[in-house]
Amino acid sequence: xxxxxxxxxxxxxxxxxxxxxxxxxxxxxxxxxxxxxxxxxxxxxxxxxxxxxxxxxxxxxxxxxxxxxxxxxxxxxxxxxxxxxxxxxxxxxxxxxxxxxxxxxxxxxxxxxxxxxxxxxxxxxxxxxxxxxxxxxxxxxxxxxxxxxxxxxxxxxxxxxxxxxxxxxxxxxxxxxxxxxxxxxxxxxxxxxxxxxxxxxxxxxxxxxxxxxxxxxxxxxxxxxxxxxxxxxxxxxxxxxxxxxxxxxxxxxxxxxxxxxxxxxxxxxxxxxxxxxxxxxxxxxxxxxxxxxxxxxxxxxxxxxxxxxxxxxxxxxxxxxxxxxxxxxx
Numbered sequence: 001x002x003x004x005x006x007x008x009x010x011x012x013x014x015x016x017x018x019x020x021x022x023x024x025x026x027x028x029x030x031x032x033x034x035x036x037x038x039x040x041x042x043x044x045x046x047x048x049x050x051x052x053x054x055x056x057x058x059x060x061x062x063x064x065x066x067x068x069x070x071x072x073x074x075x076x077x078x079x080x081x082x083x084x085x086x087x088x089x090x091x092x093x094x095x096x097x098x099x100x101x102x103x104x105x106x107x108x109x110x111x112x113x114x115x116x117x118x119x120x121x122x123x124x125x126x127x128x129x130x131x132x133x134x135x136x137x138x139x140x141x142x143x144x145x146x147x148x149x150x151x152x153x154x155x156x157x158x159x160x161x162x163x164x165x166x167x168x169x170x171x172x173x174x175x176x177x178x179x180x181x182x183x184x185x186x187x188x189x190x191x192x193x194x195x196x197x198x199x200x201x202x203x204x205x206x207x208x209x210x211x212x213x214x215x216x217x218x219x220x221x222x223x224x225x226x227x228x229x230x231x232x233x234x235x236x237x238x239x240x241x242x243x244x245x246x247x248x249x250x251x252x253x254x255x256x257x258x259x260x261x262x263x264x265x266x267x268x269x270x271x272x273x274x275x276x277x278x279x280x281x282x283x284x285x286x287x288x289x290x291x292x293x294x295x296x297x298x299x300x301x302x303x304x305x306x307x308x309x310x311x312x313x314x315x316x317x318x319x320x321x322x323x324x325x326x327x328x329x330x
């Protein structure tokens with residue numbers, strides 16, 4: 001009887017260990033991600049935000065994050081803010097350049113109760129890092145974006161400051177979790193000193209001995225792509241609302257005159273017929289994202305003679321699906 005009892009106890013222990021192991025392996029963190037809503041500058045900005053929030057709630061994600069160029073702190077944006085606050089879970093913000101057209105960083109950070117202009121947080125087995133690329137660099141000093149002071153030479157824009165770089169190194173070293181980064185400007189293409197940031201990320205992966213920094217998400221360029229550089233995946237999240245062209249796009253054929261007069265930026269953009277966003281799933285095995293496919297409101301970029309890319313950025317009306325596998329060493 002004693003032998004049978006011990007055997008039964010051993011079986012129970014093994015089953016518990018197997019259950020715990022399976023639970024840990026299958027534990028997922030899921031989040032919704034959206035960028036460049038520019039909600040106050042669109043006739044249907046509120047509806048677009050509502051659709052994103054409803055999708056995030058329906059998917060029952062752990063958190064919702066927006067990558068900048070969001071809404072303002074004025075009374076016009078209050079109804080939009082109420083819609084955003086309709087998300088049932090936690091929300092996180094990234095500073096975008098246009099968020100600082102009318103405000104200082106301190107004002108915007110305080111207005112949206114952000115922990116800081118850059119910060120980090122943990123969810124499950126993952127460490128998430130929010131960065132701030134909204135600084136000018138004139139060759140000698142770094143100057144924070146402040147009330148649209150960044151409309152200067154393009155070569156001076158979109159830098160991470162030294163204080164933040166040192167913080168990033170320490171923050172990465174202080175965790176043993178896999179890391180996901182968020183920034184408005186892309187570390188791989190747009191950020192003025194992005195190569196220095198990538199050096200920090202790659203050095204940490206080398207020091208850790210495994211792919212610790214796995215991905216960096218960004219917005220800003222109103223485009224979409226997924227690239228891998230030295231083992232790190234860089235994901236450009238398209239605008240939820242439109243592609244920015246910078247030249248006239250025959251918007252009089254998309255909207256009536258009174259709309260174009262009220263929302264003057266429509267003149268230089270091509271709007272999507274639906275809001276774009278992504279749902280990201282993370283587990284011990286890897287990461288995947290389910291994107292959104294939309295269409296351009298006609299006339300489309302092709303119909304007005306635009307190329308398939310603006311510079312190095314694809315001119316598309318979608319956010320693509322993707323998946324990557326993590327190395328099995330951790």
